[in-house]
Amino acid sequence: MATGNELKKSCIIKQENGLFQVIDIQHVKMKHTALLRLKLKDIRDGHTMEQTFQSDEKFNLVNLEYRHMQFLYNDENVYHFMDEKTFEQIALNKAVLGDAVNYLLENGSVRVMTFQE
Numbered sequence: 001m002a003t004g005n006e007l008k009k010s011c012i013i014k015q016e017n018g019l020f021q022v023i024d025i026q027h028v029k030m031k032h033t034a035l036l037r038l039k040l041k042d043i044r045d046g047h048t049m050e051q052t053f054q055s056d057e058k059f060n061l062v063n064l065e066y067r068h069m070q071f072l073y074n075d076e077n078v079y080h081f082m083d084e085k086t087f088e089q090i091a092l093n094k095a096v097l098g099d100a101v102n103y104l105l106e107n108g109s110v111r112v113m114t115f116q117e
Contacts, residue, residue: 001058004036012043012115014060019043019115027055043113045098062115069112071104079104081112 004027007013011022024039034055041048069081069090077094079101090112094101104110 002061004053004055004057004059007036007038007059012062012064013040014062019062023048028052044096065114067112067114069110071106071108071110073106074101074104081110084109 004025007022007025009022009025013020013022019042020040021043022038023041026037028035028037036053036055036057037050038053039048039050068084070084072080072082072089074080074094078091079094079097080089080091082089097104
């Protein structure tokens with residue numbers, strides 16, 4: 001957990017409705033309280049929004065890991081990938097991949113962003 005003062009641009013936070021990248025941070029001092037205005041980008045769909053928080057609010061920071069994987073094949077709406085180092089295979093739903101499925105080449109190398117809860 002991190003406080004508002006520990007947040008930095010480009011860090012990833014987890015909220016109840018998804019993962020967001022911090023694009024901009026503004027510390028606003030009001031008469032009796034301090035606020036934190038964040039511009040956030042949803043890392044799944046790219047949608048941006050602004051939210052205001054109390055300065056003492058805690059945030060869940062997420063550590064992302066980038067892995068090089070090979071696209072193996074698709075089976076209906078499920079796409080299968082293999083980690084190039086560990087040979088571990090994962091399956092991702094078409095809805096998660098979005099428009100990226102149009103650019104996948106069989107046996108092509110892709111960079112996959114993962115995180116651990």
